[in-house]
Amino acid sequence: METDFPVKVTLLPNKGRSFIATRAIQPQELVFVAEAFGTTMVEEKVRRTWMDSGARQQWKLKTEARRSSSEEVDVGVVGADTPLASSPSSSVAIAITATSTPQQHYSELIQQALAAADTKQRILQLNDTDLARFLDNTWSAFDGLIAEQESWIQYATTTTTTTSNNNSNNNQHDTPQHSHTQAQCEALFPKLAKLLLEGNNQATIAAKTSDDDCETIRLVSEVLYRRQLDLEEATSGTTTAVNGTKGGAQGRESTKAPATAPLTKEDGRLRGGQRATFEDYCAMQSNELVLFRQQVKADLDSQEDSDSDGEEQEEQELDVSQETQQQRHRSSRESKHETGITQWRKLLSIFPNHLFSCFYVYLRIRDAYLLLARENSSTTTSSTITPMPSNTQPQPVPPPSRRRQRPQITLTITSTLFRTILYREVANSFGIRDASDELLGFAVFPRACFFNHSCRPNILKKRRQGLGGGVAGHKSARARQMEYWSTRLIQEGEECCISYGDILAGVEERRARLEDMYFFLCSCPRCLEETREGEEEGE
Numbered sequence: 141m142e143t144d145f146p147v148k149v150t151l152l153p154n155k156g157r158s159f160i161a162t163r164a165i166q167p168q169e170l171v172f173v174a175e176a177f178g179t180t181m182v183e184e185k186v187r188r189t190w191m192d193s194g195a196r197q198q199w200k201l202k203t204e205a206r207r208s209s210s211e212e213v214d215v216g217v218v219g220a221d222t223p224l225a226s227s228p229s230s231s232v233a234i235a236i237t238a239t240s241t242p243q244q245h246y247s248e249l250i251q252q253a254l255a256a257a258d259t260k261q262r263i264l265q266l267n268d269t270d271l272a273r274f275l276d277n278t279w280s281a282f283d284g285l286i287a288e289q290e291s292w293i294q295y296a297t298t299t300t301t302t303t304s305n306n307n308s309n310n311n312q313h314d315t316p317q318h319s320h321t322q323a324q325c326e327a328l329f330p331k332l333a334k335l336l337l338e339g340n341n342q343a344t345i346a347a348k349t350s351d352d353d354c355e356t357i358r359l360v361s362e363v364l365y366r367r368q369l370d371l372e373e374a375t376s377g378t379t380t381a382v383n384g385t386k387g388g389a390q391g392r393e394s395t396k397a398p399a400t401a402p403l404t405k406e407d408g409r410l411r412g413g414q415r416a417t418f419e420d421y422c423a424m425q426s427n428e429l430v431l432f433r434q435q436v437k438a439d440l441d442s443q444e445d446s447d448s449d450g451e452e453q454e455e456q457e458l459d460v461s462q463e464t465q466q467q468r469h470r471s472s473r474e475s476k477h478e479t480g481i482t483q484w485r486k487l488l489s490i491f492p493n494h495l496f497s498c499f500y501v502y503l504r505i506r507d508a509y510l511l512l513a514r515e516n517s518s519t520t521t522s523s524t525i526t527p528m529p530s531n532t533q534p535q536p537v538p539p540p541s542r543r544r545q546r547p548q549i550t551l552t553i554t555s556t557l558f559r560t561i562l563y564r565e566v567a568n569s570f571g572i573r574d575a576s577d578e579l580l581g582f583a584v585f586p587r588a589c590f591f592n593h594s595c596r597p598n599i600l601k602k603r604r605q606g607l608g609g610g611v612a613g614h615k616s617a618r619a620r621q622m623e624y625w626s627t628r629l630i631q632e633g634e635e636c637c638i639s640y641g642d643i644l645a646g647v648e649e650r651r652a653r654l655e656d657m658y659f660f661l662c663s664c665p666r667c668l669e670e671t672r673e674g675e676e677e678g679e
């Protein structure tokens with residue numbers, strides 16, 4: 141069954157993409173139905189209702205959230221409860237890997253970032269292109285720093301596997317073997333968090349992942365799981381084309397893209413049974429740059445003397461670093477690492493706290509993936525580990541040969557993917573409330589994200605009620621859907637707008653809230669009228 145909706149996506153001046161009516165819409169008409177793609181639901185019970193039948197079989201993404209407290213915290217619903225690699229529903233083998241291959245050494249990337257901006261003020265002077273490059277370099281450096289640490293564990297696993305497979309007697313790394321691979325992996329997060337985040341005087345490494353961070357982890361996990369479904373579909377020759385790596389500077393340009401993808405492809409029609417895809421998710425506007433600038437500015441406003449503090453701290457760190465270097469004998473590789481870390485901390489000193497949260501969450505997810513990759517590979521390789529000799533370069537781990545016989549999808553988490561998911565959720569998700577108006581969490585509806593805001597909306601959004609049926613055809617699909625109803629007669633070609641929250645306040649207050657929370661100066665007819673009236677009264 142196909143469902144036609146009387147709206148299509150169009151590009152409007154100063155507003156980006158927007159839904160407009162393709163015909164006259166009567167009052168109280170159902171205009172659009174969208175399915176949640178990612179959610180941050182807190183309570184297990186609530187999340188169950190929101191998950192589709194496939195995702196209801198939970199598979200726990202293991203993170204260190206459980207390691208830092210006695211209680212086990214389920215931080216993500218990412219798919220079936222069987223391990224991904226052996227999902228019986230799929231003929232596609234899925235390898236989980238946590239690593240990326242940095243093109244440049246992290247110290248070069250850090251130097252490039254610092255050359256572009258080494259104070260908060262200079263960050264604010266960067267244009268969009270340069271700021272995008274600055275952030276890309278920073279995140280790639282972070283990837284490189286993490287990969288260096290992870291490679292020790294991976295290298296050790298490979299070495300052990302080689303040893304046991306070849307039964308070699310002359311192995312040059314003939315060191316005692318440990319049976320604590322899992323423990324070593326688990327110890328990685330606190331070590332990395334300390335090394336990479338604690339250099340900043342504002343950042344303290346939380347003993348336990350905060351609720352907010354757990355929500356972000358849930359969202360990212362669910363979106364990654366859904367991306368994986370898309371990849372499976374694409375590999376098995378079904379419909380969905382997947383853009384797996386939009387992000388960074390390229391992904392940010394999606395706001396300027398013509399209003400073709402994803403809905404005008406079908407001219408506003410949402411086919412029954414068709415779910416939103418990762419491609420739809422990527423088509424949403426990324427708000428990374430604007431959010432970052434806002435936070436840097438807020439930091440500067442609240443800490444007028446942050447620069448001098450930063451310089452003092454930097455000097456102290458350099459002293460400590462020099463002293464340490466004099467005291468110890470280091471190999472060239474180690475001192476390159478030491479220099480990299482010192483520069484990394486200098487870079488950190490100009491970042492707003494929010495970015496630390498993002499780094500922290502990314503680190504947790506990366507580490508969880510490392511554990512999963514470890515568990516995955518332990519079914520085919522030795523479970524023991526050999527420490528890596530300090531003068532040896534880490535080697536990439538080849539995928540287990542058993543899986544080469546089937547088409548293989550690699551489920552990766554890199555900073556590019558993480559940022560693609562994270563910064564599209566910002567200012568694009570809707571709060572989900574229960575009957576008593578309590579906020580349960582947030583959900584992203586990529587196919588509905590083209591509803592712009594108006595302080596005089598003609599569309600009202602409502603959660604779909606009840607179970608059963610639903611456009612997507614799943615039993616529980618309705619519970620994950622949002623409906624959009626017209627509140628009055630809408631003419632053909634008229635823009636269809638919802639309201640992004642409270643519209644009762646005066647024009648200045650309303651505009652300030654929208655600017656603060658959604659990063660735009662509202663140009664809806666009501667704001668324009670009221671601003672003009674205010675100016676006329678003032679004259």
Ligand SMILES: C[S@@+](CC[C@H](N)C(=O)[O-])C[C@H]1O[C@@H](n2cnc3c(N)ncnc32)[C@H](O)[C@@H]1O
Nearest residue numbers: 155156157425589590592593658660662663664
């Ligand atoms: C959820 S998105 C809506 C779709 C968006 N126009 C796009 O092209 O992706 C929210 C963004 O749309 C723009 N927007 C929404 N309502 C607006 C309004 N009333 N005035 C100006 N810009 C608006 C702002 O850039 C805002 O951050």
